[in-house]
Amino acid sequence: MSLPHLFAPLVLRSITLPNRIAVSPMCQYSSEDGFASDWHFVHLASRAVGGAGLVFTEATAVTPEGRISPQDLGIWSDKHIDRLQHITDFLHSQGSCAGIQVGHAGRKGSMSKPWEGTRLIPPSEGGWDKLAAPSAIPFSAEYGKPTGLDRDGIAAIQKAFVAAAHRALAAGFDVIEIHAAHGYLLHQFLSPLSNTRTDEYGGSFENRVRLVVEVTKAVRAVWPGHLPVFVRISATDWLESFTGEKPEGTEAGWTIDQSVALSALLRDCGVDLVDCSSGGNVANAKIPVGPGYQTAFAARIRREAGIATGAVGMITQSAQADCIIRTQQADLVLLARELLRDPYWPLRAARELKVPTPWPVQYSRAADAHAPARDRIVAK
Template identity: 45%
Template sequence: MSALFSPLRLGSLNLTNRIIIAPMCQYSADNGKATDWHLIHLGGLALSGAGLLILEATAVEDIGRISPGDLGLWSDETETALGEVLKSLRKHSNMPIAIQLAHAGRKASSQAPWHGGQLIAIEDGGWQMAAPSALAHAKGERPPLALDEAGLQRVKNAFVDAAVRAHRLGINAIEIHAAHGYLLHQFLSPIANQRTDQYGGSVENRLRFPLEVFEAVRAAVPKDSMTVGVRLSATDWVEGGLDVAQSKRFVQTLQERGCDFIHVSSGGVSPEQKIPLGPGYQVHLAEEIKQHCSLPVIAVGLITDAQQAEDIIKAGKADAIAIARGILYDPHWPWHAAAQLNATVDAPKQYWRSQPRDQKNLFGDTRIGQR
């Protein structure tokens, strides 16, 4: 039996296999509201046979968007728009759906990647960012405003409000985004967090606000019907930045406070990062985190081949693998992985006839008659 296609439990959620579609920003929302693009994009992914689909980074407040086109969940209008997309998805797919709740912090107010991804000036439609400290992400950029006590409470309330909206929409799981240089990662990293109050300085202080956000979200939604996990950047890839040892402490504390899973990524907080790219380049980080916790751990990062993914799971380096760009390029990646590993995978009945002749059980017992 394939390890990759064995079931996995994340909190209250049962997955049929260990392939997870990672969040991928589309920069195609209308003032935070999901559009027809999201229906087309997510509709295809929901038919892919993966075990879980995680919606893209979804801003909990308008100034927390990376770009003007970011998806949001901070108002009745954004909730309604996303609800319409989800209603259509559920008509044709029973794949569990998670949402990544996020705040961009000092990396907000940026162009979409295809427009260069640079910071947008206020006079050109940008907005003032908020962050742990008034430190710009890159030289020459507009610095953010340091969050004061009222700002911290506002952000925490925004995460809670978005979590409640997600639960109301029937979403199965929440992934809190504490990676890739965005707000909660900024609090964790000494590169972006140079506060002198209880939220800065020591490791314990830098963990404090992300942990408060997690606890508030966990308390806001029912544990028996909604899984809550965290995505983190295990290392900044910069000397003097967040490292694996500090990330282990974060994960251990999250576990103690009821976290259901950890999704391990890296980098994003500094342009000075030096990342050794290569196949599965972040898997060793997931493995190190997994050795120091009992939570399900998701690995991500240039995992592109089915046998590569199978070997990661079999070796116990991670409990699940996440794919992003790879499934954009090949929306039926789980089908092809199942064929390669002699496993079965869910597929819509409208596609059952597409099975290759030598893979007649790829989609399970699919007896098809034809006139």
């Protein structure tokens, strides 16, 4: 059996990603009432033209109050399906698989677009003042004060994730990713820093992971058995050191050890891949950002929880990405900002790694000009 590499296909249930490169979910703040716009079409379609094996939408809100900003993409209504389907049809026409990330912002909702600063948007400007959270603890001074969800509120959130999954399927997505990272609602339940509940959704590890596990089970139950489910987690709140040591006098928050334990539970719920990000739940965390700074989390979770993982975070070089796959630190790499800089990064990486890879037939004359003879293109 040949070893995996960046351009080896990845089989997940009945789908085959043509390579191990995914477009990481990226908010575009370009929707009205949650609808995908021309911008979303061009943004996602061009990354499929660029050769990414899997193209994820941005965090797509399961309820209007689940948006981060009023301009977020949403999937709380059947009316959202058509425009999303237009996008998935095109992604498929390019040989890419289509992924949707579904999420709920919780206490980090109703905020401005990032290029307009960090500002709470009031209802008079299209925001909302009922922010859901496990406990009434704001993220930071700039954010709104949330209300702790009661049992009915928790049940309604679960139902919203399930309804979103039904709609995502109708829109033609192959992969659904549950967003439980970056300090949004599901991560807020996981971390003892944002979850101080005393009922069965707070306190012990088993209680804090309960909502993520319940949402995952409920989504898995309606997402067809032949299609994969991913969960994105923040592997740590970064209040421990990289080695897992907790600085004296601090609370550790959510940690990599807990992420390993959660990933094993998710594996048993039928999750196919854990997408290993980090941070976002604590405003003052010190994050050692640098090339591949989160890859070790993907490697450890893969090894210790026995589940496929995705590595993300400052993966920018073809050799770096290929090494992550070859050394089996992860099964997939997700790129965000590098794919904003260069939507054709996968085609460039293939050339750098000297892997013949198909170009869109419309662009084949450009590929011919630079590719050595053995790199001759095969039209998709």
